[in-house]
Amino acid sequence: MRTPAKAAGLAPAMEWRDLERADEIVVVSAPSSWTDARVEAWLDWAGEIQPKAPLGGGPACYADRIAQIGLTRGLFGDKADASAFREALLATMLSGVATPAGGQTGLTLLPDVGEFEFESAVKGALGQRRARILAAQAAARLDAALAQVADAVRRCSGDPRACGDVRKNPALARAARKARELGADDRTILDAIATADAPRPPLTEPGSEREAPMIASASRQGVSAGDEAATLAAQVGWETSALTLALSPTDADLLSRGVGVSAAIDASAFLDDDGFDIERFTYVCHLWGTALELERDERPARLGLAGVGDCLLSQGLSQTSVEGRDAAAALWALAVGAALSASAEAAAALGQDETFAQDRQGVLKTLAERRVRAAALRSDLATEAAAALATAHALARKHGLRSTALVGPFEDAEASLRLGGAPVGAAGAISPVSVTQTADGWLLPAFSPAAFEALSTEGVDLDAARRHALGHGSLLDSPAIDHVMLQTRGFTAHEIEKAENALREHQGLRAAFAPAIVGAGFLRDVLGASAEDVARHDFDTLAFADFSPTEIATAERHALGAGTLGDCETLNPELREAFRSVEAPTFADRLAMLVAVEAFACLPTAVAVPVAFDSRPADAVRAQAAAARAGVRALRLHRATAPADFKLDLPEEPAAEPARAAPLLDKIGREPVVTERVVEKIVERDRSRRRLPDRRKGYIQKAAVGGHKVYLHTGEYEDGELGELFIDMHKEGAAFRSLMNNFAIAVSLGLQHGVPLDEFVDAFVYTKFEPAGPVSGNDSIKSATSILDYIFRELGVSYLGRDDLANGDAGQFNADGLGWGKPLSEDEIDDVGPDPVLASKFISKGFSRGAAPDNLVFASFGRRRVEGAERPGSEGEMCPACGDLSLIRRGGLTVCDTCGAQSDRPGPVASS
Template sequence: MRPYAHPGRVESHVRDLVSTHAGISDLETPMRPSAKAAGLVPAMEWRDLERADSVQVVSAPSSWSDARVEAWLDWGGEIEPKAPLGGGPARYAARVAQLGLSRGLFGDKADADAFREALLTTMLTGIATPTSGQTGLRLLPDITEFEFQSQARDILGQRRARLLAAQAAARLNTALDQVADAVRRCSGDSRACSDVRKNPALARAARKARELGADDQTILDAIALADQPRAPLTALAVDDELPLVAAATRQAVAAGDEAATLAAQVGWETSALTLALSPTDAEALSRGAAIGAAIDASTFLDAEGFDIERFTFVCHLWATALELDRGERPARLSLAGVGDCLLSQGYAQTSIEGRDGAAALWALAVGAALSASAEAAATLGQDPAFDQDRQGVLKTLAERRVRAAALRSALATEAAAALATAHALARKHGLRSAGLVGPFADLEATLRLGGSPVGAAGAMAPVSVSQTADGFLMPSFSAAAFEALSSEGVDLDAARRHALGHGSLAESPAIDHAMLQARGFTAHEIEKAENALREHQGVRAAFAPAIVGAGFLRDVLGASAEDVARRDFDTLAFADFSAAEIAAAERHALGAGTLGDCEALNPDLREAFRSVEAPSFNDRLAMLAAVESFACLPTAVTVSIPHDARPADAVRAQAAAARAGVRALRLQRAPTPYDFKLDLPEEPTAEAPRPAPAREPLVTERVVERIVERDRSRRRLPDRRKGYIQKAAVGGHKVYLHTGEYEDGELGELFIDMHKEGAAFRSLMNNFAIAVSLGLQHGVPLDEFVDAFVYTKFEPAGPVTGNDSIKSATSILDYIFRELGVSYLGRDDLANGDPGQFNADGLGAGKRLAEDDLLDDEADPVPASRFISKGFSRGATPDNLVFASFGHRRVEGADRPGADGEMCPACGDLSLVRRGGMTVCDTCGAQSERPGPVAST
């Protein structure tokens, strides 16, 4: 494994640095930074980038991806055309250099220009970037104090109240919106639409709102403001307070005592409490919003090894920049790509060598950064926190120097020397920032550094993607992974086939071209799938209907149109390929995507890759504890717990993290899955009551409401169906209404034909009838349609002719659904027999018929052929079948033979009278010798 290089040269550099600092201590000749020490600016090229509103032409390194360049443009703000990275890095470097010159940190303008050039070079080479830093947390008392317990219980109570209020407000908002929507959807008279007694939909919505807790005045206000935008009810946000931090002792948290249990409950409920395991760390985390910077440590690896001299210079440079730029804010300096440095040398992060190597690298950065902070303190003044705890800070630096010398790493000597230098300068000049270096994370900075993760031991994924000169993204090995494979003499072709695949299905052991052709695929579809294989990142996606063609799937493979239209349609599974075959083909074509399970690698190298690709939580805690033993600032490690975990599980997870040696931790519950649902058992049936003593039955009337749950599937009509055709004219416009019925007589479809209307209007009416028919066949009750469309007003409207029940209508739809309501629902209230009563609501009082006209006893029987289709029955109905007119109530006092007689066995009428010795029916004339009652005269 390749060690760090040039220890002797670095020792001399550190000695020179100490002597230089001694000269700076007299404030006579400040050190002039060298731009050459920052590296060489890479070759630039013009890059056309499509932004949200324009196309920007900027100068950027040719090896950078578009995403990386855009990340710098987003950070820089205003974009200067054709300026390197939009001009943001140049403006930042010039501003910081000017601050140093104005505050006397630089001797003259030449020193400031040299600092500016060096700072700009580190950004243009991509080895360092400013960051947004961290946001300060709200500090709570120590968890062992009584004040913490009181505040913690208040926080829990307020959060629970806000959570319940937010849920209630959301439900009530929905209910009140439905109230207003019921008014807006009504097309009748405005007063009737706002009346809960006349608008059934409004009544249902109002009842639901009342059940959810809305008072009647609130419901009335929602009805009155239905036509205006309604401001929703709002509840306080559940987690609107700042994230919290509290100090705790490691022993209390590791033991899980009463105070730690309460802290765990706060973290379990809010996911917003950070426990710092020392008062100093809690105070550091509670400071205000910070500025920061990140340095990519992996860029200092070259053919000769790790360039320690240049690394310490860049750390010193950026620590100086942060001290100048921060003002009264705290500053944070972090490292990126530490894990890539370890991987390039073949070290696993789970090994002692790997953890000591990362710790030594951080110790070296701390020494260089604190040396710069001491130099800045000589001119700009000391940090008040350093003045308050001067001896403690110096003692901590001395202890770190001793621990650094004992590390099993090639950097141990250099790290100890750098910390010794920082200790000497801090003792003489103090520190501008007592806490300057910490392993915080920043995703935006990671993108600006080309994907090197910022943090304790962040490393790029060994199998990642790179952008070609044509702008395409191709899978490839990361630079650290390629260096590790090359230095160990691994068969690169074998590793590439394992991780990246063959790029084709040509020789796949599971699904190759021959097997695809045997299943019906032609060379044309196979070629299209092969071209899309890399772009769509998956074999299933490469054979999607949009790629191989929906027509091919329907015509050749026999898939239905409904199947092809599904978004989750799996072409290969439809072609009878098993899931195991598809997975094997995908692994052959696209590779495993990992190197930790590659048999071509030796065990140590496999473990190194596995520690990056799938690190365990305990391994990450151990690495973080090793790094934080030298860092100035802690980072709150996130301890994830399942969404269904209990507070006791949170206490155990919190204690395990504290025992691992971290300096701060934060519990975070996983979000609840969207489809989560409690599996509640069915309510047990109650024991059958004992039978009561038998009593005389009491006959009472009661209303029985039956709730019928309808299936959402379509109920199709029979091929030969009943129905009727109603011809009428509304306002002089003819309308033909055709209905179709199920076997039980329920309405299942309707057709609406207009006479001499425009093609557009007729088509709209026809399609409206189809929509209503589909709703009826899917279970929508007819009364819902009737309530929705009666009283609608639009032309044509007016008197109705040709219908014996409807005499006036306010629109075509009003007439149609009045007719359906009268014919199928028995809604006689929708009938209007008097055309003279036509008004705005279309209702008429009707004309009361005279009793003599209503009770006509002499009505002739009506042939059944008037109501039953002879074609539909196909001769099954006798020709002599009639509907007899009997059973009408007589007018009181009317003279009718047989009014008090018996029923005639021949015709069924109550007209059997006795005449002499015979009984004769006055209706049908049938005679019988059976004695009958005497007719009254």
């Protein structure tokens, strides 16, 4: 196998770098543009550091080892080929284009028995054993308490949600308090309530069995439908977060075998002024595919990509769009074709994989299907991706494949750090607002290369975008807290300068004005803060200076910026969406991107499906089914940890009854016999109908609800209580009017049989159906949701005094309930007669809105006020016919000047 010389010029210019390690200062050679953190990540990976070697010598050792393996196993024809491969592989690592990933974790090796460290290790092991014994004893008591919690839920009959609520199930609350007293946290109690109906497994000794990662396969249809097996798998994943569910037996087998070695390639490193360098990208993928085939053992190797999201962002593509997902899928298809071509070339020298030999036709068919799907992608790389897969398919038919599964997305934080922060994954991207290191070691906020490329390509005002995302860097000209306002509150130019110098370093305005920066003496002597306040770690200088939280937030945004570009109004909507998809991706968007990528990847990715900590197993079943329907190849339920301050809202335990006093003894020392008598009072209401009088009072209210006229007629008893109602509609259909009339008859019968009016009001107010809307013609009710809502609002306001049902101004009515009437003059007020009559016999209580007092009376009919002494009969007696004081004597008869009645009884003599 001969390596083409296409790696020339990849290695950047190197410089000497002095790095301070934990116990020494090392001098290494590293690219000048790299940050110290990135160089230290390579040194951590290298392990043993070679002074003055490029990146500590780790990349060179790795390239030497891989080239020697290839030369030994006959993949390279001679040492020249092996040396060319080594140089090309080393150049990709020194340039930061690719990195090995996925290191193995070995067993813990104890020191020699004769050394002091051995005694410390053994004492630690004995302490752990003692802790396990004590934990087992406490766990037994705690498990019994949790069993009582579950039993309190199972024994409860009624609404299942109420049975599982500690506020509504007293037995559950008592059991939960007992479990809490024994040391159970509220998350564990909540789990016991949620799994009350599930069988409880036997308690094992803590530490005897670990929650090791597990894998199981299931059919996609079964998981989507939620059958019994899928439900059980969801419950296991909900409890342990350690079960990976593969949706095909092939993927289950691949995940169960694990991955021996991995490598990651930064796809964003192949972007240049001319676009994406396809030739160099496929060459690097082919190179690292060969390296992984040489390094791997019986387990599969895995090649992943980083910075795919940066490639999309630099082109202005959103990860939530179909075009963005197709572009990412085309990039992964290109990598798969190049890597599998390397695997086929390695198979020609090293032999085929047994898996390929057993399922040759199936693997070739899958490659052909991927080629067809790649050609249909809406991406500029679709043609090249289909060609790369076609090449891999032809080589696989000729030589076979060394690995049937070689490329797949994965996550590795250490590998991302070695690649300059480019996240490894399906569509990882650096945050558009990141940091850069200056020559003197300062870290300053700046746009990521992909973000800068996207802004420049779209012709965006970079200064406006920079002010929005990164801020002005100073409080000068701030709209909320500027230098002038600070000076008026007592700050001098010296304190303001120190605070602004600390703005970027402390990442916050409050931290920049902390006492350690502006000076504790200044806060005490000038601002008047006490020594105790200044000593507090959470002392807020700006709040103490009477700046509001809104002013502080506005000033901080002016100085430090928003930190995002997805909400920048100067960008076009498509570009804002592209930045938003990187800055705040939703789980659904990330799932859709992973499904698009896995259509071409060889290895599946167990996507972590988030589940809330207070969820129930049924919620986990639904989340698992939704992920399966989305099209993922494998999933793992990941239940969130409960917050540190999570507490169940347990009701207070009822106070114990006070101790009963000692019983009194009788004269011979015996305790008196106390017998209990049960007194039962039965109140029976008369169920006979109370009929209305034939001549009854009431009122008629005309109104319009939503433009439909309604006439409400009421009939009252003599005491003013409502006894009947009639509802008439104007220009409505015969069926609707008949229903309303019969409904009114039913309500009237209920009222006459003793049903309280407030029961009808509570039952029918707020009912919703057409017609509905504004109400006209009623001075108290201005809107209603239906005809019934309006009618029973009116009855409630008029007869029950329910002013809460009115939405008008009830204060427009005076005491007599008849509107704005002028008060009676002194001459118009009648004297109260000897036999007053209650006004309720003549005035409708509903019409008066209940405002007429109960003691309001009317004088006798026919009385008139005596206007003067000269009036005839002013000194007369009361007429028995009309009751007026106008009975006088005329001759032998007494005559009433008012009604003309005559009698022969003596009366007063009329004056002449």
